[in-house]
Amino acid sequence: MLGIEELRLLFEDYLKENHFDQRPTALYDPVNYIMGIGGKRMRPVMSLLACQLFDRDVTKALPAALSVEIFHNFSLVHDDIMDAAPLRRGQPTVHAKFGLNSGVLAGDVMLIYAYDYLRHSPLKSAYAEMVNTLSKVAIKVCEGQQYDINFEQQTDVSLPAYLEMIEMKTAALLAGSLELGALAAGAGTEDRFHLSEFGRLTGIAFQIQDDYLDTFGDPEKVGKRPGGDIVQNKKTCLIIRALELADDATREQLLTLYGSSDYPPEEKINRVTDLFIQLDIPAFLKALRNQYQEQAYDHLDQVKAPADAKKILFDLAESLLVREL
Amino acid sequence: MLGIEELRLLFEDYLKENHFDQRPTALYDPVNYIMGIGGKRMRPVMSLLACQLFDRDVTKALPAALSVEIFHNFSLVHDDIMDAAPLRRGQPTVHAKFGLNSGVLAGDVMLIYAYDYLRHSPLKSAYAEMVNTLSKVAIKVCEGQQYDINFEQQTDVSLPAYLEMIEMKTAALLAGSLELGALAAGAGTEDRFHLSEFGRLTGIAFQIQDDYLDTFGDPEKVGKRPGGDIVQNKKTCLIIRALELADDATREQLLTLYGSSDYPPEEKINRVTDLFIQLDIPAFLKALRNQYQEQAYDHLDQVKAPADAKKILFDLAESLLVREL
Numbered sequence: 001m002l003g004i005e006e007l008r009l010l011f012e013d014y015l016k017e018n019h020f021d022q023r024p025t026a027l028y029d030p031v032n033y034i035m036g037i038g039g040k041r042m043r044p045v046m047s048l049l050a051c052q053l054f055d056r057d058v059t060k061a062l063p064a065a066l067s068v069e070i071f072h073n074f075s076l077v078h079d080d081i082m083d084a085a086p087l088r089r090g091q092p093t094v095h096a097k098f099g100l101n102s103g104v105l106a107g108d109v110m111l112i113y114a115y116d117y118l119r120h121s122p123l124k125s126a127y128a129e130m131v132n133t134l135s136k137v138a139i140k141v142c143e144g145q146q147y148d149i150n151f152e153q154q155t156d157v158s159l160p161a162y163l164e165m166i167e168m169k170t171a172a173l174l175a176g177s178l179e180l181g182a183l184a185a186g187a188g189t190e191d192r193f194h195l196s197e198f199g200r201l202t203g204i205a206f207q208i209q210d211d212y213l214d215t216f217g218d219p220e221k222v223g224k225r226p227g228g229d230i231v232q233n234k235k236t237c238l239i240i241r242a243l244e245l246a247d248d249a250t251r252e253q254l255l256t257l258y259g260s261s262d263y264p265p266e267e268k269i270n271r272v273t274d275l276f277i278q279l280d281i282p283a284f285l286k287a288l289r290n291q292y293q294e295q296a297y298d299h300l301d302q303v304k305a306p307a308d309a310k311k312i313l314f315d316l317a318e319s320l321l322v323r324e325l
Numbered sequence: 326m327l328g329i330e331e332l333r334l335l336f337e338d339y340l341k342e343n344h345f346d347q348r349p350t351a352l353y354d355p356v357n358y359i360m361g362i363g364g365k366r367m368r369p370v371m372s373l374l375a376c377q378l379f380d381r382d383v384t385k386a387l388p389a390a391l392s393v394e395i396f397h398n399f400s401l402v403h404d405d406i407m408d409a410a411p412l413r414r415g416q417p418t419v420h421a422k423f424g425l426n427s428g429v430l431a432g433d434v435m436l437i438y439a440y441d442y443l444r445h446s447p448l449k450s451a452y453a454e455m456v457n458t459l460s461k462v463a464i465k466v467c468e469g470q471q472y473d474i475n476f477e478q479q480t481d482v483s484l485p486a487y488l489e490m491i492e493m494k495t496a497a498l499l500a501g502s503l504e505l506g507a508l509a510a511g512a513g514t515e516d517r518f519h520l521s522e523f524g525r526l527t528g529i530a531f532q533i534q535d536d537y538l539d540t541f542g543d544p545e546k547v548g549k550r551p552g553g554d555i556v557q558n559k560k561t562c563l564i565i566r567a568l569e570l571a572d573d574a575t576r577e578q579l580l581t582l583y584g585s586s587d588y589p590p591e592e593k594i595n596r597v598t599d600l601f602i603q604l605d606i607p608a609f610l611k612a613l614r615n616q617y618q619e620q621a622y623d624h625l626d627q628v629k630a631p632a633d634a635k636k637i638l639f640d641l642a643e644s645l646l647v648r649e650l
Contacts, residue, residue, distance in 0.1 A: 027471035109467040142434040146352035
């Protein structure tokens with residue numbers, strides 16, 4: 001039975017073995033660059049953990065794990081182009097370092113390799129289902145990204161619509177990472193469904209928490225000063241729910257503050273935060289997150305697998321979803 | 326037995342039935358736009374023709390045909406971004422009409438659907454091989470595109486390197502279109518190999534001919550004035566072979582003419598064309614094209630399929646590769 005850190009190291013070794021040393025180097029250098037600048041390898045570790053529920057030989061899920069990590073990095077490369085982002089994980093983004101064309105083309109070849117790695121999965125009977133699962137997730141991620149772009153221009157986004165966007169853009173890949181790992185181990189439909197739901201609901205809970213912590217988190221624990229999303233007028237669960245609940249006057253105040261860059265940041269953060277508190281947003285979001293988190297654990301309970309293997313997956317979720325907000 | 330035009334219409338009907346009416350429309354409108362502005366549907370027709378060699382029920386290859394057409398259009402959308410091209414088939418390119426972000430994201434979702442459509446192919450036993458074939462081709466197309474970008478900056482590209490780039494960037498997808506259609510009909514390895522080679526070699530022959538005709542074609546038959554590639558300093562078989570053959574003085578002349586925009590277009594075309602003729606480039610390229618064309622037909626001969634079905638594929642190649650250059 002391997003723990004999270006052991007699985008992460010196992011994956012890192014597999015990643016090294018599968019370094020892209022094909023030619024032309026102008027195509028594969030950006031791929032190796034983005035795959036190499038790290039991240040927590042959350043998704044591949046989830047694939048390996050899902051495999052371990054059904055088969056102690058987690059190496060069976062290494063190709064699936066690499067597939068989801070390549071897919072995730074493909075989406076980062078193209079999202080960074082769309083957001084015109086200069087930095088990713090503290091390093092220049094692919095398009096900033098290698099140019100727009102390299103960003104587009106390296107992303108494309110990564111999406112293809114995300115499919116192609118599934119071919120190396122040893123359980124051949126699961127191959128078709130693995131390819132279909134990747135496609136299903138990949139389509140959701142693209143659609144979610146488009147909704148995210150659309151929502152930036154809208155002031156009337158509903159909370160359910162926002163949560164659905166989050167589900168497509170981020171939670172679907174967490175669910176898919178678990179599903180692919182489980183498929184690689186030959187898990188049955190029902191167990192895969194509960195695992196997938198566990199991943200999806202954990203992903204949504206995490207994103208709600210992320211929005212909450214940006215404004216209401218303990219700066220020492222979160223590691224940054226609160227209010228970044230407010231300063232950047234970022235659409236979050238907080239502002240969306242606040243606009244839904246507010247009376248006309250408060251709504252007007254919120255819309256004036258949000259979307260303006262005339263206020264000094266501290267004043268803007270304080271005034272918006274006060275309005276959030278008046279509207280009881282923190283309590284609402286804590287409850288909402290807890291609701292998704294509990295539903296997620298209910299699904300994990302229903303997966304038929306050894307308790308000690310499930311415990312590691314539970315611990316991973318607990319490390320993501322802090323108990324005390 | 327269906328002819329080329331019947332197959333094209335069959336494909337157009339299938340394309341209409343499979344209109345992308347999913348949401349969000351901001352994602353799928355660009356997809357329907359590029360899929361709708363036409364083209365000759367050469368690749369899907371090739372898939373259907375390949376299927377017809379082994380199974381008269383060509384509808385079996387419709388999902389594969391749609392897959393290759395979606396893939397082809399994905400590559401056009403992203404290539405047009407990389408080339409900053411304003412027009413495609415006489416219409417605005419996707420990124421020109423819908424913006425860069427839509428071009429990137431619509432292309433991504435098309436690449437995913439190119440995989441996903443293979444799922445609808447009725448011969449389930451061929452599914453894994455179809456997915457692998459698409460990946461193999463898709464990787465070649467990306468690598469070929471990168472070589473094409475690289476070569477634009479180089480003055481020392483060899484003819485074999487240029488032909489390999491062409492093979493990857495365009496001929497591989499023609500080969501893949503035939504392979505996928507044959508797979509959908511349950512064709513065996515050997516027949517698929519010969520069909521694939523027929524497609525690959527026809528593709529290379531066609532591209533050599535294309536380069537030749539741009540400078541030496543009959544304007545009435547080609548439908549445009551000769552010399553466009555010369556005016557645009559485009560890297561072609563002609564200039565690459567000429568630079569390989571030329572003595573130092575001629576090479577100097579060619580490099581001065583090519584890469585300069587100081588000459589009046591007519592004078593530049595005439596002077597470069599004269600140098601090509603002095604170096605006997607037209608005869609060399611005719612012979613080279615014929616060599617690929619003959620090899621292509623040799624492979625078609627070796628496919629074990631009814632002569633009348635093979636005749637249609639032969640006629641398609643003949644319509645692409647004119648007898649008298």
